Amino acid sequence: MINTVVSGACGNMGKKILAQFALETDVHVIAAIERKDHQNIGEELQLGLVLSPDLSFVKHNDCMVVEFSNPQATIEHLEIAVERKLPMVIGTTGFTKEQSEFVASCAKHIPILKSHNYGLGMNVFMEVVQSATRLLGGAYDIEIIESHAANKPDIPSGTGMTIAKAIAEARGDVVDEVIQYGRDSTKSYQRRNHEIGIHSLRSGSYRSVHTVIFAGSGERMEFTHHEEDSSIIAKGVVYGVRFLQGQKPGLYSMKDVLAFMQESHL
The missing domain is CATH 3.30.360.10 (Dihydrodipicolinate Reductase; domain 2)
Structure with a gap:
């Protein structure tokens, strides 16, 4: 079972990722994150899943972070992920050059899958x-x-x-x-x-x-x-999560995921 934390859980993609993960037998959501001022912080999104304001509230270390939020939140969560050795799937867009360089530097310490489009x-x-x-x-x-x-x-x-x-x-x-x-x-x-x-x-x-x-x-x-439907992105994220599980530190792309799918006959 792959334990995941979904950041940006109440956004358009976050909702679709949660819905897709609920259909998978090998992916389990242990926590959901949204921005600190979101109206639903502290509320239960689904059975046992309470919306948290940032990654520091998640104490589970055997998990993977799925990040579809904003650049600043992603950078903050990356700092925590590196400290706690948590793999991260990043779908956030709009990074500055400096932020992109920071993501690449973090990949020296944890496995990171980063793509603008997971379809x-x-x-x-x-x-x-x-x-x-x-x-x-x-x-x-x-x-x-x-x-x-x-x-x-x-x-x-x-x-x-x-x-x-x-x-x-x-x-x-x-x-x-x-x-x-x-x-x-x-x-x-x-x-x-x-x-x-x-x-x-x-x-x-x-x-x-x-x-x-x-x-x-x-x-x-x-x-x-x-x-035609952004739910195809969520389906691609599932394959990305499966690929990243157990990978060594490094910055990976969807090209690596496609190769993994071909090798695994998925």
Whole structure:
């Protein structure tokens, strides 16, 4: 049995993770965490599961932390996790460069699985896009269009940036040197070698749509992933939890989880 602590338990993803974990026979939730000022702190979410304000309130050490909160809370919980040697699955987005570096430093002491998107389909999608990039080299222009609901705050999305990094990596580039955020009509423009354009649409009730365009001379290809229900993220988190159980300290990704699934014939 894998004992877990779910942080961000009352958020959209937290609720779906709790619901998914309840269906699994090998995953058990021993504690749930939310921000200190949440109205339900101290209340029982389900039988025996009382909502706590931070990880320090959880005294159980034989457990794994599943973190889907905010960057600052994640950093605070990481400090506790390192001290108590607790593995952590991180789905939090919006980290600063310094915070990302701190996460990487913590991975020297505990196993950490970190991803912007735990959906299995999206991670296979990124594998396909990377393969296409390697095969086509620099002969095709690449653009990314990511569409989300009007109220999504981060631009571009964490998944959109992950796709851009995957493409840059496949071509041996540093993403910050080749990425182009939209186009500015007030400035003259000429496409750079290996440039990756990324465009963010925020409208209506879009769930999540990511399209990668490979545009060549006389043809173009488009790969699109539609996320219709965020519960698929929770299902991916289950596989992530199973993968991380018993791992050595290190910073792992969903690529490692996919390899684990293939080896385990899951």
